[in-house]
Amino acid sequence: MRNLIIIAFRNLFRNKRRTLLTSSLISFGVIIVVVFGGLAISFKSQMVGVLTNTAMGDLQIHAKGYVESIDNQPLNLTLSGMELAKVETMLKEMPEVAAYSPRIKFGAMISNYAQTSNIRLSAVYPEMENRTVPEFIKRIRGDIPNPENFLKPGEILVPENLMKGLSLKTGDEIVLVATNKEGSVNAITLLIAAVTENVFGPSGKDGYIHIQDGQALLRMDQPEIVEIAIHLQRFDQLNNVFVQLKKKFAAPQASIEVHTWEQLSPFASIARIVDLLVIVVKFILISIVLVSILNIMTMSVYERISEIGTIAAIGTPPRRILSLFLIEGFAMGLLSTVVGIVIGLSILWLMNTTKIDFTFGQMNVSLAPSIPAGEIMWVAIIVMLMSLFAGFQPAYKASKMEPVDALGHV
Amino acid sequence: MDHEFIGNGASMSLIELENVTKVYQTGEVPVRALKGISLQLEKKSFVSFIGPSGSGKSTLLNLIGVLDKPTQGNILVNGTDVNKLDRAEAAAFRGRTIGFVFQNFNLIPVLTVYENVEYPLLMLGRLPLKERHSRVMQLLEKVGMSDQKEKYPNRISGGQKQRVAVARALVTNPQIVLADEPTANLDHVTAFKIINIMHEMTNEFGTTFIFSTHDPKIVGEAEILHTLEDGTIVNTEYRKAG
Numbered sequence A: 001m002r003n004l005i006i007i008a009f010r011n012l013f014r015n016k017r018r019t020l021l022t023s024s025l026i027s028f029g030v031i032i033v034v035v036f037g038g039l040a041i042s043f044k045s046q047m048v049g050v051l052t053n054t055a056m057g058d059l060q061i062h063a064k065g066y067v068e069s070i071d072n073q074p075l076n077l078t079l080s081g082m083e084l085a086k087v088e089t090m091l092k093e094m095p096e097v098a099a100y101s102p103r104i105k106f107g108a109m110i111s112n113y114a115q116t117s118n119i120r121l122s123a124v125y126p127e128m129e130n131r132t133v134p135e136f137i138k139r140i141r142g143d144i145p146n147p148e149n150f151l152k153p154g155e156i157l158v159p160e161n162l163m164k165g166l167s168l169k170t171g172d173e174i175v176l177v178a179t180n181k182e183g184s185v186n187a188i189t190l191l192i193a194a195v196t197e198n199v200f201g202p203s204g205k206d207g208y209i210h211i212q213d214g215q216a217l218l219r220m221d222q223p224e225i226v227e228i229a230i231h232l233q234r235f236d237q238l239n240n241v242f243v244q245l246k247k248k249f250a251a252p253q254a255s256i257e258v259h260t261w262e263q264l265s266p267f268a269s270i271a272r273i274v275d276l277l278v279i280v281v282k283f284i285l286i287s288i289v290l291v292s293i294l295n296i297m298t299m300s301v302y303e304r305i306s307e308i309g310t311i312a313a314i315g316t317p318p319r320r321i322l323s324l325f326l327i328e329g330f331a332m333g334l335l336s337t338v339v340g341i342v343i344g345l346s347i348l349w350l351m352n353t354t355k356i357d358f359t360f361g362q363m364n365v366s367l368a369p370s371i372p373a374g375e376i377m378w379v380a381i382i383v384m385l386m387s388l389f390a391g392f393q394p395a396y397k398a399s400k401m402e403p404v405d406a407l408g409h410v
Numbered sequence B: 001m002d003h004e005f006i007g008n009g010a011s012m013s014l015i016e017l018e019n020v021t022k023v024y025q026t027g028e029v030p031v032r033a034l035k036g037i038s039l040q041l042e043k044k045s046f047v048s049f050i051g052p053s054g055s056g057k058s059t060l061l062n063l064i065g066v067l068d069k070p071t072q073g074n075i076l077v078n079g080t081d082v083n084k085l086d087r088a089e090a091a092a093f094r095g096r097t098i099g100f101v102f103q104n105f106n107l108i109p110v111l112t113v114y115e116n117v118e119y120p121l122l123m124l125g126r127l128p129l130k131e132r133h134s135r136v137m138q139l140l141e142k143v144g145m146s147d148q149k150e151k152y153p154n155r156i157s158g159g160q161k162q163r164v165a166v167a168r169a170l171v172t173n174p175q176i177v178l179a180d181e182p183t184a185n186l187d188h189v190t191a192f193k194i195i196n197i198m199h200e201m202t203n204e205f206g207t208t209f210i211f212s213t214h215d216p217k218i219v220g221e222a223e224i225l226h227t228l229e230d231g232t233i234v235n236t237e238y239r240k241a242g
Helices: A002-014 A016-056 A066-070 A081-093 A126-132 A160-165 A213-219 A235-248 A267-303 A305-313 A318-354 A373-400 A403-408 B059-065 B087-097 B112-123 B130-142 B158-172 B190-206
Strands: A059-063 A095-110 A116-124 A154-161 A171-177 A185-196 A206-210 A227-232 A257-260 A356-360 A363-367 B013-028 B029-040 B046-050 B074-077 B098-101 B176-180 B207-213 B224-229 B232-238
Touching: A002 B112, A016 A235, A016 A267, A016 A318, A016 A363, A016 A373, A059 A171, A059 A235, A059 B059, A081 A095, A081 A206, A081 A227, A095 A126, A095 A213, A116 A126, A116 A160, A116 A171, A116 A363, A126 A227, A126 B176, A154 A171, A154 A235, A154 A356, A160 A185, A160 B029, A185 A213, A185 B059, A206 A213, A206 A373, A213 A318, A227 A235, A227 B176, A267 A305, A267 A318, A305 A318, A305 A403, A318 B087, A403 B029, B013 B098, B029 B074, B029 B232, B046 B059, B046 B190, B059 B176, B059 B207, B087 B098, B112 B130, B130 B158, B130 B190, B158 B176, B158 B190, B176 B190, B190 B207
Parallel strands: A116 A206, A154 A185, B046 B207, B046 B224, B098 B176, B176 B207
Antiparallel strands: A059 A227, A059 A257, A095 A116, A095 A171, A095 A227, A154 A206, A171 A185, A356 A363, B013 B029, B013 B074, B224 B232
């Protein structure tokens, strides 16, 4: 086998032009997959990072049935005190959970005493919210000296477009009017502490108040938590934690359910399209490798019929001729893959050093493309397998040639 | 000549053909390339087949070289009934027993002179590197090509190519070397040199050289001369070469 490998590599290096042409085509395919894959994965993770770290959290826990009617923000589907205590104990015991933030979410009317509009409110504990969505602070425009305490009781963060629509400015007083779950209407006055920018642009109507104010406005004796957002130590633990929590809430009478960000955000479908694009590019790569190796090995067999006749005449068994051509195809795939991966990773490294900045909604995102080792392995294995597969037919043909016919070929 | 075909290795001759016929089906008309040839060739002999184009010389060499099978008849090479060998067995047999020199040299263009001679040893995987090197160099020196060993075939002359081909045929130490029109693409002086080298190798290594030619000036070098016409041996001459 060692000798065959020597001969195969020698044939490839001596037929420089042919090898270079084919290898460059395969390498180009690998480069495209590595660079495109790196960009796409990085874009996706940045976008997901923006969503989960500025608003949603990685996972959310709600009372059963809440997500189905999430647009109405019902206040009767909340976690009871006992359920909240149980969930909090559970989350504190999970090493994968970095932080969590209980929220009361409800709809209200906001008024500047002259005009009124509607607003979607999240009543939060600022310290917990800051730890759970650590990038949220970047979405706040205003003087926030301490991110841990971005909101005090008596203050409100108002979304940008409502500020404009109601001609408000920081420090102004507004009135919030809301109906609680019993149907009782109540109002409180709050001072505007700062402006929030929506992730997806100025269309959002999401405001933030302190949980004490939410409790007072809705006349709750105890905070009736609608949602618990969870931030994980590592994002790649998402599925593992999701499965663990789902198991814990799996009892038939369980009144709690857990969802990942993907199940709650419309961006998940964009992320799936990105995944699909990466798959399409991979299929294109497979086609390039398949056609290139098939083409070059077929050409090689036709060009070398006389050589095949000679090596068969000197006593080379058909199996060794088959192996020789298979090794040549495989070696070409291997060399091209290594070159493609090295160039692809170098391009990603260059992109990382130069930093690609762009704006996503209201957020400035710096794209730092990288590709997981698993993806690189996947590409390498596929190209290797395709090289073997595509090289088999020409190699088999070579091994089946009758030496007397091959020697007589002109 | 009546000859009892034994086929069990008990025969004294290196090569025995009994009533060998080869028919090619080209289109609708069958072509009888060989018509019931019987002959015996001894070890360490220097044999030539002569005859016009189409007389069956190449077909006969292909059959003796186990590159092809007869339509009828039996062939015994070194005691082996080669008709019974399958493709892989035939290849292994050729690797052990036979070397080939071709009219067009059939050197591999992307390999150097040294690598071309080394190629059969690499392919058959017989010798470790050191012994392989020593064997290749020994043969290159014998054929006077050791100083050209780094050159590629397109950088050497036709005669030099054929010398390399002779070295390649001998590198596996075969008992038989078959050369189909080895001097057809060479001038007379070079052709004589090649035949002389082959003759020297017969004497030195005890190899049986069998070559075909239609060059009447070259045939004088052979010890045994079989003349073929229209698929049959019409004359056999035994003589002292040179």
